[in-house]
Amino acid sequence: MDWISMADVEARVNALESLMVEKGLAEHEAVDAVVASFENDMGPVNGAKVVARAWTDPQYREWLLADATAAIADMGFTGLQTEHMVAVENTAERHNVVVCTLCSCYPWTLLGIPPAWFKYPQYRARVVKEPRSVLAEFGVTLADDVKIDVWDSSAEIRYLVIPQRPAGTEGLTAEELVPLISRDSMVGTALLTSSTGS
Amino acid sequence: MTASTLDFAGLEDLGGPVALPRSNGELIFDAPWQGRLFGLVVHMCQSGRFEWNDFKKHLIEVIDASGVDDVCDPSIYYRQFGEAFSRLVAEKDYVSADLIDQRSRLESERLSHNDHDHDHDHHH
Numbered sequence: 133m134d135w136i137s138m139a140d141v142e143a144r145v146n147a148l149e150s151l152m153v154e155k156g157l158a159e160h161e162a163v164d165a166v167v168a169s170f171e172n173d174m175g176p177v178n179g180a181k182v183v184a185r186a187w188t189d190p191q192y193r194e195w196l197l198a199d200a201t202a203a204i205a206d207m208g209f210t211g212l213q214t215e216h217m218v219a220v221e222n223t224a225e226r227h228n229v230v231v232c233t234l235c236s237c238y239p240w241t242l243l244g245i246p247p248a249w250f251k252y253p254q255y256r257a258r259v260v261k262e263p264r265s266v267l268a269e270f271g272v273t274l275a276d277d278v279k280i281d282v283w284d285s286s287a288e289i290r291y292l293v294i295p296q297r298p299a300g301t302e303g304l305t306a307e308e309l310v311p312l313i314s315r316d317s318m319v320g321t322a323l324l325t326s327s328t329g330s
Numbered sequence: 331m332t333a334s335t336l337d338f339a340g341l342e343d344l345g346g347p348v349a350l351p352r353s354n355g356e357l358i359f360d361a362p363w364q365g366r367l368f369g370l371v372v373h374m375c376q377s378g379r380f381e382w383n384d385f386k387k388h389l390i391e392v393i394d395a396s397g398v399d400d401v402c403d404p405s406i407y408y409r410q411f412g413e414a415f416s417r418l419v420a421e422k423d424y425v426s427a428d429l430i431d432q433r434s435r436l437e438s439e440r441l442s443h444n445d446h447d448h449d450h451d452h453h454h
């Protein structure tokens with residue numbers, strides 16, 4: 133049977149997996165683990181580790197801002213999708229938000245599977261023209277004097293937003309900070325508090 | 331957890347016309363079955379059921395034979411990926427093509443029953 137012309141590929145994949153498990157050649161849990169590693173382990177937690185290190189290690193922060201590709205590679209997140217990274221830092225005066233106006237370029241290894249809204253034409257078109265109101269719709273209300281930079285991803289460059297470290301987290305270690313850092317905050321569509329994270 | 335110890339370095343080897351679908355460098359799946367299939371192939375390769383190069387050889391053949399090398403479209407690419415995997419497991423005598431067909435029909439019926447567990451004529 134030819135897969136190209138076959139409509140029911142889902143049934144085909146289920147059949148293959150169940151047959152392999154019945155023959156003792158595979159385990160459902162191991163397939164789960166591979167899938168989960170793409171959804172989670174290679175996902176936002178990696179980006180969060182980079183951010184947490186930048187927050188707690190000033191030298192690393194400078195390196196990340198100067199050469200994100202190398203600084204991120206130093207964390208072991210190399211290869212697949214992080215070849216040309218740029219890190220941009222949120223401050224009290226400046227907020228960064230990332231978009232890909234052409235398609236849906238996204239630092240997959242660092243942030244996981246792109247959220248659906250990242251691919252929506254509305255987001256891609258509007259965040260460039262009216263970032264302040266789009267961010268407000270995400271619940272990010274910025275003071276009028278906060279400058280917003282919108283970064284358009286491309287084949288050459290992908291961006292990681294370093295969110296502002298929440299107040300009240302001064303005593304936390306990098307490991308303790310990681311769970312506070314949400315995916316959306318690293319795209320620029322969320323702010324962090326000492327109890328946020330996702 | 332075990333997932334963190336997975337090594338995907340071998341996947342880099344899938345370059346050229348059989349490269350994994352990416353959107354400007356990022357791996358993409360646009361349906362759960364694609365991730366599931368990918369996971370099954372990676373898991374079995376990593377547990378030593380076959381060599382990555384054996385799989386790659388079939389994938390190249392399938393893509394060449396189909397004449398469709400649009401790796402930008404995951405729904406096409408992962409069909410080729412699935413066909414390559416089916417050929418590989420048949421070659422290895424793990425399971426016959428007939429048995430895969432037979433089980434696929436059963437799974438297809440099961441999936442449609444899940445959608446329509448009683449008689450009615452509206453469309454979901």
